[in-house]
Amino acid sequence: MALGQHNLGTVVAFEFVRTIKKRGFAIATLAIPILLIVVFALVFASNESSKTSADPQKNAQFSFTYSDASGIIKAPGAKVAGGTYTDNPAAAIEAVKNGSSDAFFLYPDDPSKEPVKVYGADKGMFENGKYEAVAKQLLEASAQYDVGSPKLTAALTGTVKFDSETFKDGKVAAGVGGVIPPLLFLVVFYISMILLSNQMLNSTLEEKENRVTEMILTTLNPTTLITGKIISLFMVGLVQILVFLAPVGLAYLFFRDSLALPELSLSSLVFEPGPMIVGALLLLAGFTVFTGTLVAIGAIMPTAKEAGTIFGPLMAMMFIPFYTFSMVISNPGALIVQIFTYFPLTAPVTALLRNAFGTLTPVEAGIVIVELFVVGIAILRLAVHLFRYGSIEYGRKLNIVGTFRRSELAAR
Known part of the structure; x- marks a missing residue:
């Protein structure tokens, strides 16, 4: 042995x-x-580089024009965001095309049935998303202002938090x-x-x-x-x-x-x-x-x-x-x-x-x-x-x- x-x-x-x-x-x-x-x-270096380039962009704004057939958009809020109202969509789109304007948002009569048209100057794949983001944020902020109730606003925008518990054999399940x-x-x-x-x-x-x-x-x-x-x-x-x-x-x-x-x-x-x-x-x-x-x-x-x-x-x-x-x-x-x-x-x-x-x-x-x-x-x-x-x-x-x-x- x-x-x-x-x-x-x-x-x-x-x-x-x-x-x-x-x-x-x-x-x-x-x-x-x-x-x-x-x-x-490489990830560390990329993150540091992204952070360096992102810092000066945090407060960067762009000017845009908008046209609103729905009547939802509030002029004071749009102005603070850098927007200017126009009643000539064709000229606004042409201004974006020739580079004299950064972006143009065309809000339809009923946004629940028709899409919001967003026109912007090409700034690259990752920056182009800012146009739609601003257009959406402006619409949501204006709609929340009309609702006037924080409770209803939270329910409509999906910001309500849920705390769930499930039970198994009489005890809280893991x-x-x-x-x-x-x-x-x-x-x-x-x-x-x-x-x-x-x-x-x-x-x-x-x-x-x-x-x-x-x-x-x-x-x-x-x-x-x-x-x-x-x-x-x-x-x-x-x-x-x-x-x-x-x-x-x-x-x-x-x-x-x-x-x-x-x-x-x-x-x-x-x-x-x-x-x-x-x-x-x-x-x-x-x-x-x-x-x-x-x-x-x-x-x-x-x-x-x-x-x-x-x-x-x-x-x-x-x-x-x-x-x-x-x-x-x-x-x-x-x-x-x-x-x-x-x-x-x-x-x-x-x-x-x-x-x-x-x-x-x-x-x-x-x-x-x-x-x-x-x-x-x-x-x-x-x-x-x-x-x-x-x-x-x-x-x-x-x-x-x-x-x-x-x-x-x-x-x-």
Whole structure:
């Protein structure tokens, strides 16, 4: 037992150090953080430039003429905004065309049935919107003046605020604040699989392609070797996740205002024990299933090129449930959603989604978790078996049935 633990530690340390020392690993791991830093720097510079150019424009005004057939526009307000009334629309439009006037607004007799015509001198895509904005603001301000009631004005303009509460089982429902925490397990699942899946596949193929597995298996049990590889891959994944998150965390802590990042308030999040425990178990179980499957593929295929033909469709299984996202949320009892919930390769994503949005019942959660752990452990045991007999199949795909026959003969 002590020897097995020693060998396991040796495998974990060797695989971890070997992986992080590779030049490709350093390039792949640092590429995204460096790219994020460059993007943040460009955003910071752009925001500073925009702020510098926006400051002198805050108080900038433009002159315009207007014609009002509706009688809604108030002359004093229009004058303060820089407007001048005209009863000759054709001449006003011509003045805008030849550049002698900045803009002309033509208010129809009934703005509820006819559009307000806005004519302006071209100042560029981002500045041209100011003409319509001023025309709209002037119309709304004049209409509010006619209404004369702050209450009615607020109701008509949509500035009334609403404070809603929903209840579940006699208690105030968590709402979006209760969805985000368990949904993070789905994010971690995707990140871990995207970062580690290719390394999981190559973890058994590398020794096979280098023709060294026979030598390794003379001193190591296949179970110890596979277990050590999986643990080392998990550690490598943690390193990559921390490296990727570092620039994001630093940018948020020190440059949030400059980069215009949204403010996050943890007080609005609700960490309900049930969904969080279920989410953690689904994450671990789903990771076990996909890890075992990828290691088994690596044990069967002779080269990484041939393994890639199965790798692509397998990874696609993680994204298929999103094609039925609306049904997963609104109609969890639908047949397709039930199939995705219990099929091992789509169950992790589907169940994590349903768990976050509260449509996964405790009974369903228990069934899916047990199923995924049983299937995952079975696949891992199969992967160890296949690796034992497939490690010397250098030129062809491993015959799975043949490995069991050889195992029976060896047992006799």
